[in-house]
Amino acid sequence: MSDPRRTVRRAAVAMAAMLATAASITVVTRADAAVPTAPAGMxxxxxxxxxxxxxxxxxxxxxxxxxxxxxxxxxxxxxxxxxxxxxxxxxxxxxxxxxxxxxxxxxxxxxxxxxxxxxxxxxxxxxxxxxxxxxxxxxxxxxxxxxxxxxxxxxxxxxxxxxxxxxxxxxxxxxxxxxxxxxxxxxxxxxxxxxxxxxxxxxxxxxxxxxxxxxxxxxxxxxxxxxxxxxxxxxxxxxxxxxxxxxxxxxxxxxxxxxxxxxxxxxxxxxxxxxxxxxxxxxxxxxxxxxxxxxxxxxxxxxxxxxxSSGSSPTTPPPSGTGRDAYSVIEAESYNAASGVSLETSSEGGQNVSYIANGDWLQYDNVDFGTGGVKDFVARVASGAATGVSGLVEVRIDSRSNAPIGSFALGGTGGWQTWQSIPGNMSNVSGKHTVFVTFTSGQSADFVNLNWFQFRR
Missing domain, CATH: 2.60.120.200 (Jelly Rolls)
Incomplete structure (x- = not known):
């Protein structure tokens, strides 16, 4: 079933030829059957x-x-x-x-x-x-x-x-x-x-x-x-x-x-x-x-x-290999996975992540915090959101469903390319982790652009 960002669903779908089913299909007319037991291993x-x-x-x-x-x-x-x-x-x-x-x-x-x-x-x-x-x-x-x-x-x-x-x-x-x-x-x-x-x-x-x-x-x-x-x-x-x-x-x-x-x-x-x-x-x-x-x-x-079924890990595991340095600048557009966002040219050079609203998120694999000692994090953000539109920029590790370990609130900065470096409180963390930057707002409107972020000792 289509979903609301489309204006016309499958208008370009070509008339497909009816394909014969490879296996015989049994017609089942019984009106009620019990919910089947779970498949093996599930x-x-x-x-x-x-x-x-x-x-x-x-x-x-x-x-x-x-x-x-x-x-x-x-x-x-x-x-x-x-x-x-x-x-x-x-x-x-x-x-x-x-x-x-x-x-x-x-x-x-x-x-x-x-x-x-x-x-x-x-x-x-x-x-x-x-x-x-x-x-x-x-x-x-x-x-x-x-x-x-x-x-x-x-x-x-x-x-x-x-x-x-x-x-x-x-x-x-x-x-x-x-x-x-x-x-x-x-x-x-x-x-x-x-x-x-x-x-x-x-x-x-x-x-x-x-x-x-x-x-x-x-x-x-x-x-x-x-x-x-x-x-x-x-x-x-x-x-x-x-x-x-x-x-x-x-x-x-x-x-x-x-x-x-x-x-x-x-x-x-x-x-x-x-x-x-x-x-x-x-x-x-x-x-x-x-x-x-x-x-x-x-x-x-x-x-x-x-x-x-159960998996190898209930959360997103950090990938193997060379990690990202948590204490160096992490460019926002270098994410490994994301939801709901776009990229655009930044007035400060390169690209920034844009059109960020409630429920959107960015994923960065294998961020190495070393032996810890994290004091806070800072993010380079901009917002041209209307008066009354604001939200939270949050940091979570290993799973988007885990509680935030850092965050700060953001209102308008005066424009979508008017950049400010805003610090956020941060719990200490050590070792390598998958880092999720998540965004929460009480409004549905876009409320922030993100250029980069880094963690500080």
Whole structure:
């Protein structure tokens, strides 16, 4: 499913030839099945079997409703051109009393569409370094075909955790994993990774790096399992997509540069289920909805589960080899991985990191603090943010989820190239570590540019 930085989703998608599935696909019509036990070597970290009473909403401990026509502060029409209004009404999103969740798009007498979109409360579903993560669901695609299906766009997908605080305005750099998409009642499934920059970039946005259209015999109105597995125990790392347990599409991390891959995958995700109506993707396959489109055909979801294996380390390990000297200037643009930022020419020479807002981060591998004795750190920053827009520049080590060991607050400096060297308090640290510079703000607007930083004894 597309995300709000796009204005048109997959308008450039070419009509792909239907591909015969290599393995036989068994049509499974049973309406309810138990959540499967975790695959070998993995544990279940999240599941919902949707066993609530008929007509009830979702368990809001597990899920949150995304309503309206876009995220607050995000692009209109969810960034995809879709036309429905998402609601939390049990007319659109409800448990059916037989072990399933239903998401039902409805057209009213005036021709307006409503539907449903739910997202996991948790945003920390991740593959640890050296480990694996699997996101799986058993779904019956809406049982509608032909002209009656024009504009239907059911989806099961996941977004990088940094999307949530900023209305996904940092899409696609933070990563999107499309596990199941279908359009216009075609007997098929699409899968994709979205990453990098939009338009174009290393991930061919807004199309993404996709499977193309794959045959999904009997998937309309019948239950099948759809899953993605992110494997960081292999070299190169892999994303693998499965239909009824058959691996039908794989991407290796070498398909893009390391920074783009890491930005898109080396973090938590949240899971999304929705049925959109209209937009760029259905438009690439005939358009819709039209007056002939049938109202009220639901996508049914039997369960959602997330599995995870342990890795070689629960945090980002410092790389081997020659380290960076913590006590020399570290140029901001020399990061090993990053999320949500851009580079621009600095008035002080070279480049600086720009367009930094809440939730963005920079990663610097193998920073050597020696035997310690750190007193503070100083960063060369500039800000042309409006009055009232401010934030924190923070330093964390080994994991972005660890507590900051240093920070300072920043308001405007008088301009985006008006540089100041600002010190921050710092806890003592020794040895080699992966350093994360993270940025936190109560506002969604950009609030800082960073040119360089260093630690001081």
């Amino acid at each position: 544990t279940t970290v999240f599941s919902d079997d949707f066993t609530g009473a008929s007509g009830t909403g979702v368990n809001t401990t597990n899920w949150r409703y995304s309503t309206g026509t876009g995220y607050p502060g995000g692009a209109a029409n969810w960034g995809t051109g879709e036309i429905e209004t998402m609601t939390s009404s049990t007319a659109n999103v409800y448990q059916d009393g037989t072990g399933n969740l239903a998401i039902k798009p409805i057209r009213d007498a005036a021709g307006n569409w409503t539907s449903g979109r739910i997202e996991t409360q948790r945003t920390d579903f991740a593959a640890p370094a050296g480990g694996r993560m699997r996101i799986e669901s058993r779904i019956s695609q809406p049982n509608v075909t032909g002209a009656a299906a024009a504009g239907y766009w059911p989806a099961f997908w996941a977004l990088g955790d940094a999307a949530r605080p900023v209305g996904a305005t940092n899409w696609p750099s933070i990563g999107e994993l499309d596990i199941l998409e279908n359009v216009n009642g075609r007997p098929s499934v699409f899968a994709a990774l979205h990453c990098g920059t939009n338009p174009g970039g290393p991930c061919n946005e807004s199309t993404g790096l996709g499977s193309g259209e794959r045959a999904c015999t009997g998937c309309l109105g019948n239950f099948h399992t759809y899953a993605i597995e992110y494997d960081r125990s292999t070299s190169p790392e892999q994303l693998r997509w499965y239909l009824d347990g058959v691996n039908y599409f794989t991407l290796n991390s070498t398909v893009v540069d390391a920074t783009t891959w890491n930005n898109a995958t080396h973090h938590g995700f949240f899971v999304i289920l929705n049925v959109a109506m209209g937009g760029g993707f259905p438009a690439a396959f005939g358009g819709g909805p039209t007056a002939a489109t049938q109202s009220g055909v639901p996508m049914l979801v039997d369960y959602v589960a997330v599995y995870q």
